Amino acid sequence: MGVIYKIDCKNYDSCYVSQTKRHLKMRVKEHMSNIRKHSDSHSVVSKHRLDNGHEFDWNAKIIHRENLFKKRETAEMFYIKRCCNSINSQRDTENWPDVYNNILMIA
Numbered sequence: 001m002g003v004i005y006k007i008d009c010k011n012y013d014s015c016y017v018s019q020t021k022r023h024l025k026m027r028v029k030e031h032m033s034n035i036r037k038h039s040d041s042h043s044v045v046s047k048h049r050l051d052n053g054h055e056f057d058w059n060a061k062i063i064h065r066e067n068l069f070k071k072r073e074t075a076e077m078f079y080i081k082r083c084c085n086s087i088n089s090q091r092d093t094e095n096w097p098d099v100y101n102n103i104l105m106i107a
Contacts, residue, residue, distance in 0.1 A: 002072045004064035004079055007031070007045065011054040014085035016045050017063070018092075019076040028060050048087045078104075 002021040007028070009015060020027045034046045048054060063079055066072040077096040080088045081104050 002066050002069070003062045004066070004072065004076050005060040006063050006079070006083070007060045008057045009048065009054050009087070010057055011052070012085070014048075014087050015083050016048070016056075016087050017076065017080045017083055018088075019066075019072045021067075021069070021072075024060055024062065028058055031056075032058060044087055044089055 002019060003024060004017065004019045005024055005027075007016045018027075031043060031045045034043045035049050037046075042050065045056065049056065064072075064075045066075055073095075077093045078100075080086050080093050081096060081101070
């Protein structure tokens with residue numbers, strides 16, 4: 001079962017939202033591992049941690065369940081847009097139609 005999950009920043013009112021079809025614990029471990037790598041290709045989560053010195057609550061919360069990839073991708077964009085202080089990159093929502101932004105005001 002695919003999920004949309006959220007990882008909260010402990011030091012700032014922000015979060016990271018993403019989706020995976022794999023086991024969530026494995027995906028979170030990958031985020032944690034990426035922070036320790038000495039690399040120029042850090043994830044958004046790693047970059048936020050390394051640039052700001054912030055800690056994350058690694059107990060990721062499942063906020064939506066969806067098996068179908070396209071539906072999961074759309075739900076992911078919805079939750080990223082809904083999170084006011086998301087640390088996600090802009091490309092995570094580049095396929096989000098602007099016409100739906102009014103729905104976010106209501107939700």
